Amino acid sequence: MDSPFNADVLKGKVALLTGGASGIGFEISTQFGKHGASIAVMGRRKNVLDDAVSALNSLGIPAVGFEGDVRKQEDAQRVVEATVKHFGKLDILVNAAAGNFLISAEDLSPNGFKTVMDIDSVGTFTMCHEALKYLKKGGQGRSSSSSGGFILNISATLHYTASWYQIHVSAAKAAVDALTRNLALEWGTDYDIRVNGIAPGPIGDTAGLSKLLPQEINNKMRENSPLYKVGEKWDIAMAAVYLASDAGKYINGSILPIDGGLWLSKPRHLSKDAVRQVSRAVEKRSRAAPVGIPTSKL
Template identity: 80%
Template sequence: MDSPFKDDALKGKVALLTGGGSGIGFEISTQFGKHGASIAIMGRRRQALDAAVSALASLGIPAIGFEGDVRKPEDARRVVESTFQHYGRIDILVNAAAGNFLVSAEDLSPNGFRTVMDIDSVGTFTMCHEVLKYLKKGGPGRTSSSGGVILNISATLHYTASWYQIHVSAAKAAVDATTRNLALEWGTDYDIRVNGIAPGPISDTPGMSKLVPEEITNKSMDHMTLYKLGEKWDIAMAAVYLASDAGKYVNGSILPVDGGHWLSRPRHLPKDAVKQLSRAIEKKSRTAPVGLPKSKL
């Protein structure tokens, strides 16, 4: 689909993305590049990094990849420094690295729980912490009078509760809390805007292939508000909005991009039966005795 934004919406910006070599992260990388940004991708797999950088370069997008694990502060520091050395500035950080798998709470080991927390929540804070000096107003390489932008990719799982996702729900709740607190502190002190995007079920992503594999017969779309899965493009457009001047007064917000899926519930009554049942209930209510109920004593 064509973007509703101008091609130069992010012209001259440098964006560092964790998890930017695949899935939603790669689509954000691509759309940022198409809108004028230069891209740095951090990931653990060199082969995936090279493939992503090559794909971006084929579109004429300046891109570079750095191996690193967001769970390791030394890796985060090295990648941030390398990005600055390569481009001379950093304007946008997108934390899209994440871990996920289906598991019931009783079968989830503390180590498995900790691993997802380390990648999603601790890794997000670590990257934010390391990039702060380059994003804050007046920091190295900053030519504008404003600070930079941080986008944290979250989820809607923790808004209510989700089957077999206790580890991810806890991690994403921590990410949202981190987003709001940094928006308060760093927005006030350093003019850095910090926002989140909470994707719903997005087609053709590693997350969907893990959570709803082909082996599972799933009827969740029967209850979805818009009756369809989202696309990676939808998340990327939200990211372009929040990272560009179009979102210059948005700070501390978590934007759900899920078609209203987290609001969805199975329909317990067919629509055509609602009116008939409602009339019957109203009629019964009108013919009921008026006054205080009789005591049962």
């Protein structure tokens, strides 16, 4: 789909994206690049990074890939510094690296729980921590007249209520959302850095959807969703472009759910016609019942 934004809304910006070489992260990388940004992607698999950079370069997007694990502070520091050395500055940090799998709480080992927490929540904080000196107003590589940078954290809607077999990710994403709000408060005030989040729902053609809703599991997610469809990676990327651009300059500490309203919905147990019939019967009984007459001698 064509973008509704001008092609230069991120012109001159430098963005570093963890998990930016695949899935939703790669779509954000692509759209940021198409809208004028230079792109650095960070990940653990060199072949995936190389393919992503090649694809971005083929679109005329300045891009570079750096191997690194967000769980390791030394990797985070090295990649952030390498990005600034390569492009001269850092304007945008997107934390999209994540881990996930289906498992019941009793079958999940403490180590498995810790691994997801480390990637999603600790990794997000670690990247923010190492990027601060480059993103803050007047920071290294930034002109004295420029504003602070922008951080975008990708979470989920799993923890808004509760989710089957997702206790580890629900906990991790709840921590990411809390981190987003707290950094928005502290770093928005002290350093003019905007920090926002996007909470995707089920997004088609992603590893997350294939893992959480595999073909082996019979689900009615589409018919239960208010919009009767899964989202597209493009939907997430367009929201990211909006938040990162000047159009979102007064948005700070917000977490935008993008799931078609799925987190609000519940399975429809009765059809509309059945509801109308039941409602009429209930109203008829209500009108026929005596009003204000005690049902007990007490």
